[in-house]
Amino acid sequence: MSDRASGVISSVSYATSGGTFMFGALTVNEFAAIVGVILATVTAIINWVYKHKMYKLQLEKAKQERQIKK
Numbered sequence: 001m002s003d004r005a006s007g008v009i010s011s012v013s014y015a016t017s018g019g020t021f022m023f024g025a026l027t028v029n030e031f032a033a034i035v036g037v038i039l040a041t042v043t044a045i046i047n048w049v050y051k052h053k054m055y056k057l058q059l060e061k062a063k064q065e066r067q068i069k070k
Contacts, residue, residue: 023031 026034
Protein backbone atom coordinates (compact mmCIF):
# COMPACT_ATOMS: atom_id res chain seq x y z
CA MET A 1 0.00 0.00 0.00
CA SER A 2 1.36 3.42 -0.88
CA ASP A 3 2.18 6.06 1.71
CA ARG A 4 -0.55 8.35 0.38
CA ALA A 5 -3.24 5.68 0.63
CA SER A 6 -2.06 4.78 4.10
CA GLY A 7 -2.25 8.43 5.14
CA VAL A 8 -5.77 8.83 3.76
CA ILE A 9 -6.98 5.66 5.47
CA SER A 10 -5.39 6.78 8.72
CA SER A 11 -7.01 10.24 8.50
CA VAL A 12 -10.44 8.76 7.78
CA SER A 13 -10.03 6.37 10.68
CA TYR A 14 -9.11 9.17 13.09
CA ALA A 15 -11.96 11.39 11.87
CA THR A 16 -14.49 8.57 12.23
CA SER A 17 -13.33 7.65 15.72
CA GLY A 18 -13.32 11.31 16.76
CA GLY A 19 -16.83 11.80 15.41
CA THR A 20 -18.04 8.68 17.18
CA PHE A 21 -16.49 9.90 20.42
CA MET A 22 -18.13 13.33 20.10
CA PHE A 23 -21.52 11.85 19.25
CA GLY A 24 -21.29 9.44 22.19
CA ALA A 25 -20.23 12.18 24.60
CA LEU A 26 -23.22 14.40 23.82
CA THR A 27 -26.79 13.94 24.89
CA VAL A 28 -29.56 14.34 22.34
CA ASN A 29 -30.40 17.79 23.73
CA GLU A 30 -26.79 18.98 23.50
CA PHE A 31 -26.48 17.64 19.97
CA ALA A 32 -29.73 19.39 18.95
CA ALA A 33 -28.51 22.65 20.50
CA ILE A 34 -25.23 22.49 18.59
CA VAL A 35 -27.00 21.73 15.32
CA GLY A 36 -29.41 24.61 15.99
CA VAL A 37 -26.58 27.06 16.58
CA ILE A 38 -24.80 25.93 13.43
CA LEU A 39 -27.96 26.22 11.32
CA ALA A 40 -28.77 29.67 12.76
CA THR A 41 -25.25 30.87 11.94
CA VAL A 42 -25.43 29.52 8.39
CA THR A 43 -28.85 31.14 7.91
CA ALA A 44 -27.55 34.50 9.14
CA ILE A 45 -24.60 34.33 6.75
CA ILE A 46 -26.80 33.42 3.78
CA ASN A 47 -29.23 36.24 4.62
CA TRP A 48 -26.38 38.74 4.88
CA VAL A 49 -24.95 37.68 1.51
CA TYR A 50 -28.26 38.05 -0.30
CA LYS A 51 -29.14 41.35 1.42
CA HIS A 52 -25.73 42.67 0.36
CA LYS A 53 -26.36 41.58 -3.24
CA MET A 54 -29.81 43.20 -3.16
CA TYR A 55 -28.31 46.42 -1.83
CA LYS A 56 -25.75 46.48 -4.65
CA LEU A 57 -28.47 45.92 -7.27
CA GLN A 58 -30.64 48.68 -5.81
CA LEU A 59 -27.67 51.05 -5.74
CA GLU A 60 -26.85 50.26 -9.37
CA LYS A 61 -30.50 50.76 -10.36
CA ALA A 62 -30.58 54.15 -8.60
CA LYS A 63 -27.40 55.22 -10.44
CA GLN A 64 -28.91 54.21 -13.78
CA GLU A 65 -32.13 56.11 -13.05
CA ARG A 66 -30.12 59.26 -12.21
CA GLN A 67 -28.25 58.96 -15.52
CA ILE A 68 -31.52 58.62 -17.46
CA LYS A 69 -32.98 61.76 -15.84
CA LYS A 70 -29.98 63.89 -16.91
